Amino acid sequence: MYEELKYWYLRDHKLFRILSYNQIKQLCIISNFKKAKKGDILYFSDTKVPQIFLLKKGNIKIVAMDDDGNEQIKEIIQKGDLFGELTLEQGVSNEVAKALSDEVIICSFLLSDFENLMRKYPDLALSYTKFIGFKIKKWKNNYNNLIFLNAETRLLLFLTEWAERDGIKENGGIRIENYLTQNDIAQIICTSRQTTISLLNELENEHQIYYSRKEIIIPNLTQLKNLIRKVK
Numbered sequence: 001m002y003e004e005l006k007y008w009y010l011r012d013h014k015l016f017r018i019l020s021y022n023q024i025k026q027l028c029i030i031s032n033f034k035k036a037k038k039g040d041i042l043y044f045s046d047t048k049v050p051q052i053f054l055l056k057k058g059n060i061k062i063v064a065m066d067d068d069g070n071e072q073i074k075e076i077i078q079k080g081d082l083f084g085e086l087t088l089e090q091g092v093s094n095e096v097a098k099a100l101s102d103e104v105i106i107c108s109f110l111l112s113d114f115e116n117l118m119r120k121y122p123d124l125a126l127s128y129t130k131f132i133g134f135k136i137k138k139w140k141n142n143y144n145n146l147i148f149l150n151a152e153t154r155l156l157l158f159l160t161e162w163a164e165r166d167g168i169k170e171n172g173g174i175r176i177e178n179y180l181t182q183n184d185i186a187q188i189i190c191t192s193r194q195t196t197i198s199l200l201n202e203l204e205n206e207h208q209i210y211y212s213r214k215e216i217i218i219p220n221l222t223q224l225k226n227l228i229r230k231v232k
Contacts, residue, residue, distance in 0.1 A: 018123045030113040036104040043097035050085040050111040058101030073187040100179040154189040173219040
């Protein structure tokens with residue numbers, strides 16, 4: 001039963017859809033699955049055993065830690081995304097992956113095993129290259145937004161993208177399960193916590209959103225998107 005579950009976890013991921021039944025079965029042999037809960041640390045970048053991870057369920061944040069233990073969010077990982085040693089080289093950094101959701105499920109591969117598999121199956125190597133290319137494009141877009149857009153626009157873009165990705169349609173609007181703190185959001189859009197609070201309050205006063213620690217309600221997503229053009 002467990003092996004069958006592993007098979008379907010991998011089969012459902014777009015990275016592995018080009019593989020045959022027997023090839024995915026081989027993936028099952030070299031993969032490991034782990035469950036975690038909110039706040040658990042799932043990965044240290046300076047580990048002596050480099051790995052690649054696939055997020056099957058939940059949300060994770062990748063943070064950089066300074067010498068005093070302070071965190072700086074580098075990326076939010078969603079269901080289906082990859083993290084770890086994605087360049088296929090063991091890096092030297094101080095990144096940590098932490099669970100944001102109440103339940104998180106990850107699949108992991110030893111870097112050496114994954115490299116061997118891609119040598120054996122060129123189609124998988126091509127699929128992986130395309131996947132990483134998409135991530136790099138996303139990173140570049142985030143960098144351009146940071147340089148050319150103001151804080152209000154960055155917040156609106158973040159909220160609309162979050163709603164489209166994770167939101168649930170309810171009563172004509174969108175409800176988002178809020179697994180981020182105000183400080184998390186501030187770090188993601190690269191501004192101060194006070195500025196973020198002020199911008200969220202403005203949107204709430206204008207009835208564009210309803211914010212709480214547990215959820216964010218967007219009554220009219222199209223209307224929120226239209227605000228982006230006005231504040232750029």
